[in-house]
Every structure is written in C-alpha cells, then in structure tokens.
Amino acid sequence: MSKFLSVLLTIFWFSLSFAQSDSSSLNFLFVGDIMQHGGQIAGAYNVKKDAYDYRDCFQYVKPLVKNADISIANLEVTHAGKPYKGYPQFSAPPELSESLVDAGFNVIITANNHSCDGGSKGVVKTLDVLDKLGVKHTGTFRNKQERNTNYPLLIEKNGMNVAILNYTYGTNGLSVAAPLIINYIDSAVMQADFKKAREMNVDLIVCTLHWGTEYQSLPNAYQKNWEKFCYDQGADMVIGGHPHVLQPVEVKEVKGEKKLTAWSLGNFVSNQRDRTKDGGMILMAEVNKIAGKAVLGKVEHVFTWVYPRQEAVVKPFYILPDFDYNKYRPGFIDAESKVKYDVFFSDSRALFKEHSRGTSEFKVSGDAVIEGYYGKLLKGYYAQEYPYEVFKNAEIIDSGLKPLIHKVLGADGEYHWVVGYFETESDVRKAHITEAFIARPKFVFISPTEYKVIP
Incomplete structure (x- = not known):
C-alpha cells in the first residue's frame, strides 16, 4: 500500500475524538430501537435490482459505530421472510441487518415485544440471518442447549471479559412453542443467569432490558424496581429500550461502585414522525481496567434525529446527529423538516439538563475528521x-x-x-x-x- 494512502487512512478513520480504546480499556456504544415500518421498507426498495438497500441510512453514524469496541443495537423486528411488512407484526428484509453489520454493529440483541411477530418461523429465520452475517447476538434462542451454550453472551476484548444479558417485559401477547426460547423479564430466570455470569469471572456485566411505558419521557416504577434488581445481582450497566422516546441517562454509585443506567435510548430509526418519537441517541461509555478491576470512565451521548429523504432510486431514513448539513448541501434539510429537527434537539437537551447526570453531549460538529467526512x-x-x-x-x-x-x-x-x-x-x-x-x-x-x- 502506498505511503499516500497510508496517511489518508490514518487521518480519515482513526483520528476520531472518541478514540478507539487501548489494551486496558473498552469503548461501548449503544443505540435504541431499530424499527421497520411500511414506509421504511418501501423507501429502501431498489426496483432496478429488486432488492433493498439501507446502507445510506447509517452513513452519518457509521464513524462513531465503527470506532467503538463493542457496538450494540436492538433489532426490534423479525426477518420472517416475504411478504415484508411493518406494524403491527414486523417482517423486515435481511438487508437491514446486513447494513447494521456494515455500519459497524457487532452485537445485536433480539429480545423485545416484537420477537414473536413472525411466529416460530420468524424467530428461527431471524437467528439464521444473524448467524449468516457472523454477528454476535443474544436474547432469543432455537432451543435450551443453544441458550445454555451461548448465554450469557461473552465478549472478550482488550483484555476484558464482558457478559451481555438481554430480556423483554413481553411479546404483545404472542408466543412461540418450545423448544424456542424468548428471554422474558423473570426474577428466577434472571437470578440464575446473573449467577452464571458472575461464575464466568467476567470483568463487566451489561444487562439490556426492553421495558417501560411507551412515549413517556421518565422511567416508571416497574423500571426502577428492575434496575435495582439488576444492580443487586451484580450488573454494571442497565441499558433500556421500548418507550420509543428518550428517557434520562444516570451515572450513579451503588455500593461504592460507579454504575450506568440508560432508561430509554429512544428510536434509532423508525417511521414514527411525531414530536419526541422521531429520534433517539447514541450512548458511548468508556470502561478502564484499573488494578485489575473494570471501572466506568467517560460517558457521552449523541442525540440523533431521523430524516426520510428521497435520493434517486431509494428513500433513506437518515440517522442524523446535530450538524449544519445545509452548509455543505443547501436544501438537504427542507424548511419544514428543519423546524422538527430543531424541536427534537431542543426537547432532548432540556430533558437531559433536568434529569440526566454523569453524561455529556458529544457534538460531531466539534470533530474536524467527522466534519470532513460529512x-x-x-x-x-x-x-x-x-x-x-x-x-x-x-x-x-x-x-x-x-x-x-x-x-x-x-x-x-x-x-x-x-x-x-x-x-x-x-x-x-x-x-x-x-x-x-x-x-x-x-x-x-x-x-x-x-x-x-x-x-
């Protein structure tokens, strides 16, 4: 490879402000609910190739996702096959997960209230798609043996071992027959899982939960009770989704140790266009190993707004951090959409100013490398x-x-x-x-x- 390209490569990808961790630290990245409503499926269809294309949806968040060591996304759809359909029972094209992997996500969680939308076939076909992509995943399983072998999900990275747990409050009244397993929020099951995680001598336990009341900006008593349960069982992070709106992030001390709770990460991508539903956040957390113990370090968040825009043959649902896009492409965000864009970021900052603690906003406009890429x-x-x-x-x-x-x-x-x-x-x-x-x-x-x- 030429010296010119080596320099270019170094400048372009590996100089992000939220830098990749060294051998004694880990950078985590979490995003919220990944939906596929009918408008999104129609927008991704490339009639020329009779195929679906989602890559451009993620292009503005790709540098952040790829730069983390462990990037976790909640796949709140199934890959149950054709006919592809949106709400209320989702079946999304497999190209959606292909694009998630292309964007840099290396862990997909699958336990949520839409896990059973496609019946038993949907559960299995979703796992088949993820296995074919070679991406780690957890939350739903083909049988007990598979769960026993692969759960908790163990990630080994940078000299640290991380256990990832994933559960949902329910599946909209739908169920699948044995031997399939969906991880439900259940104290006896979770207690056994946490015990197994602790016995694996991991450095960190991350518990992801699908919970809460939809469209409410503050956590309810159910969430608070289960958060306490998880910390009592040894969790280090409790990361939530499902409400489809942002809820606060809190860094807190539990029994003398720093813990991280994200009550709801909001919608990472969806076709919900109402106020507070049309966006979410990327949560980034650094963990350092100090004297043989994993310790929570810097925590940052990036608010992201979803913008459907027709581009030639497809209509990407762009996931946009706050940035002056029209400076580089006049009219990229039209006047009507810009009003909604501004309201989302204003609402989100107001919510976090009042209720969040221990996290700071990372703004991509302050990073010369990302701005050059944009x-x-x-x-x-x-x-x-x-x-x-x-x-x-x-x-x-x-x-x-x-x-x-x-x-x-x-x-x-x-x-x-x-x-x-x-x-x-x-x-x-x-x-x-x-x-x-x-x-x-x-x-x-x-x-x-x-x-x-x-x-």
Missing part, C-alpha cells in the same frame, strides 16, 4: 472503482485498505465497489493503490444525485 457525503467525493472480484482477494480484505472499501448504490440503481473518499480529482488520481490490485481502476465522482466516471 462534507464529502453531502457535496460528493472521488473514489477508485474496481470489479467486485478484486475484493475477494484475502490480502485486500486483510489489508489496511478495508475501511476505505465500500459498496455504493449509484443514482441509476446500479451497485459499485469503490476505494477511498477523496476530496479532489487530483487526489484520487495521485493515490497509487493499484499496486495492491490486479485490475486497473476507474476514477469516479459520487454524490447523492450522481455516479459519474471521470475519463
């Missing part, structure tokens, strides 16, 4: 295109080029495999990365409205 996505950028067969080469996959290799949906509905995010045509032509490939590249310009080959 500018390229909004204005357009240059890249080198190669045939897909080139990227099957093991040396290419394992090389430092991997973070710059991405699949692009062109404005014409065609798919392209490219390398790089270059500012100018001169830059893309000077990047001598062809030594790593057998094929000669095409030089291309990519924007939300065009995909153009440069002669």
Whole structure:
C-alpha cells in the first residue's frame, strides 16, 4: 500500500475524538430501537435490482459505530421472510441487518415485544440471518442447549471479559412453542443467569432490558424496581429500550461502585414522525481496567434525529446527529423538516439538563475528521472503482485498505465497489493503490444525485 494512502487512512478513520480504546480499556456504544415500518421498507426498495438497500441510512453514524469496541443495537423486528411488512407484526428484509453489520454493529440483541411477530418461523429465520452475517447476538434462542451454550453472551476484548444479558417485559401477547426460547423479564430466570455470569469471572456485566411505558419521557416504577434488581445481582450497566422516546441517562454509585443506567435510548430509526418519537441517541461509555478491576470512565451521548429523504432510486431514513448539513448541501434539510429537527434537539437537551447526570453531549460538529467526512457525503467525493472480484482477494480484505472499501448504490440503481473518499480529482488520481490490485481502476465522482466516471 502506498505511503499516500497510508496517511489518508490514518487521518480519515482513526483520528476520531472518541478514540478507539487501548489494551486496558473498552469503548461501548449503544443505540435504541431499530424499527421497520411500511414506509421504511418501501423507501429502501431498489426496483432496478429488486432488492433493498439501507446502507445510506447509517452513513452519518457509521464513524462513531465503527470506532467503538463493542457496538450494540436492538433489532426490534423479525426477518420472517416475504411478504415484508411493518406494524403491527414486523417482517423486515435481511438487508437491514446486513447494513447494521456494515455500519459497524457487532452485537445485536433480539429480545423485545416484537420477537414473536413472525411466529416460530420468524424467530428461527431471524437467528439464521444473524448467524449468516457472523454477528454476535443474544436474547432469543432455537432451543435450551443453544441458550445454555451461548448465554450469557461473552465478549472478550482488550483484555476484558464482558457478559451481555438481554430480556423483554413481553411479546404483545404472542408466543412461540418450545423448544424456542424468548428471554422474558423473570426474577428466577434472571437470578440464575446473573449467577452464571458472575461464575464466568467476567470483568463487566451489561444487562439490556426492553421495558417501560411507551412515549413517556421518565422511567416508571416497574423500571426502577428492575434496575435495582439488576444492580443487586451484580450488573454494571442497565441499558433500556421500548418507550420509543428518550428517557434520562444516570451515572450513579451503588455500593461504592460507579454504575450506568440508560432508561430509554429512544428510536434509532423508525417511521414514527411525531414530536419526541422521531429520534433517539447514541450512548458511548468508556470502561478502564484499573488494578485489575473494570471501572466506568467517560460517558457521552449523541442525540440523533431521523430524516426520510428521497435520493434517486431509494428513500433513506437518515440517522442524523446535530450538524449544519445545509452548509455543505443547501436544501438537504427542507424548511419544514428543519423546524422538527430543531424541536427534537431542543426537547432532548432540556430533558437531559433536568434529569440526566454523569453524561455529556458529544457534538460531531466539534470533530474536524467527522466534519470532513460529512462534507464529502453531502457535496460528493472521488473514489477508485474496481470489479467486485478484486475484493475477494484475502490480502485486500486483510489489508489496511478495508475501511476505505465500500459498496455504493449509484443514482441509476446500479451497485459499485469503490476505494477511498477523496476530496479532489487530483487526489484520487495521485493515490497509487493499484499496486495492491490486479485490475486497473476507474476514477469516479459520487454524490447523492450522481455516479459519474471521470475519463
């Protein structure tokens, strides 16, 4: 790989403010409910290829997700197969989870009130999709043996062992027959699971719970009782979802140790457009190992607003941190939507100012690297295109080029495999990365409205 590209790679991906952790610390990232209403499914459909495409939905949060060591998402749909459908019983295209993995999520939790939407077939097919993608997951299981073998979910990273637990209050009155297992909030079951986690000698126990009252901005007594139960059992973090709106984050001391509670992370992506329902947050937490013990460090949150916008052949539901997008692409957020955007961020900051403690807001506009990346996505950028067969080469996959290799949906509905995010045509032509490939590249310009080959 050329010196020029090595420098570019270092500058582009690995200089984020919320830096990747070293061998004695872990960066966690959590997001809220991932929904697929009918409008989202229709918007993702690429008629040219008779396929679904969600990658652009996550492109503005991708740098943050990829930069964490453990990135956890709540998949609140099933992959039960066609016909794909939204509320009230969800069956989403598998491309949704493919895009989550592409965005950098490496843990998917599946126990929520929609786990049984597709019946037994839906539970199994969802697990099949996640297994095929090679992503770790927990919360629902094919049988008792699978649960006994894989639960609690154990993650080993940076010299620390983390146990992840996942439960739901219910499944909307639906159920599936044995041997399938859905993890419900149940004191006897959870007590045994926590005991097993402690006996695994883990450094940290993270419990994710689907709970609370929908559309309420403060936790209820049910949540508070179960939070106490989890901490009594040895949890270090209690992370919640389900209300579809934000609820506060609290860093607190329990028996002399710092703990982290997120009552509700809100909607990470959905087609709920009403006030307070049209967004959520990314929660980032650093854990340091000090004198052999895991200790909670910096906690930050990024508020995110969901913005459906027609772009050529698909309509991404963009997940947007607060940023001046129109500075780089005038009219990207129209005037009516900008009012809703401003209200969401204002409401969220007011809620957290009054009720949250121990967390600070991370603003992407303060990070020069992320701002440069956003500018390229909004204005357009240059890249080198190669045939897909080139990227099957093991040396290419394992090389430092991997973070710059991405699949692009062109404005014409065609798919392209490219390398790089270059500012100018001169830059893309000077990047001598062809030594790593057998094929000669095409030089291309990519924007939300065009995909153009440069002669």
